Amino acid sequence: MKICPMCEKGTLKKGKVEEEMFGVSLGKYDAEVCDECGESFFGEAEMKKMEAKAKELGVWGLAKSIKVVKSGNSLSVRIPAKIAKFLDLKEGENVFLYPDGKNKIVVEVT
Numbered sequence: 838m839k840i841c842p843m844c845e846k847g848t849l850k851k852g853k854v855e856e857e858m859f860g861v862s863l864g865k866y867d868a869e870v871c872d873e874c875g876e877s878f879f880g881e882a883e884m885k886k887m888e889a890k891a892k893e894l895g896v897w898g899l900a901k902s903i904k905v906v907k908s909g910n911s912l913s914v915r916i917p918a919k920i921a922k923f924l925d926l927k928e929g930e931n932v933f934l935y936p937d938g939k940n941k942i943v944v945e946v947t
């Protein structure tokens with residue numbers, strides 16, 4: 838019996854867990870799931886499969902650190918080409934921009 842390293846209370850049981858990356862499903866993978874806190878743990882082989890699937894779906898490496906630059910009186914954030922391509926976002930299109938709490942900005946492509 839394996840004890841969960843997260844909550845140190847539950848035990849880990851084998852199961853299938855669906856993983857997603859940036860809202861895109863990567864499918865189901867073999868994992869050990871805690872019966873107490875619900876945290877799931879994947880082995881290295883499953884992590885490799887997820888990575889391959891994420892690359893295949895074009896969601897691998899989409900998160901990027903970007904510098905905010907000044908543009909007139911406003912601030913500007915460039916959308917990397919890879920993200921624009923993933924969203925099928927083109928120049929001249931309108932997006933909906935709003936804060937989500939104090940640490941996040943949502944750019945909604947409509």
Ligand SMILES: [Zn+2]
Nearest residue numbers: 841844871874
């Ligand atoms: Zn746990």
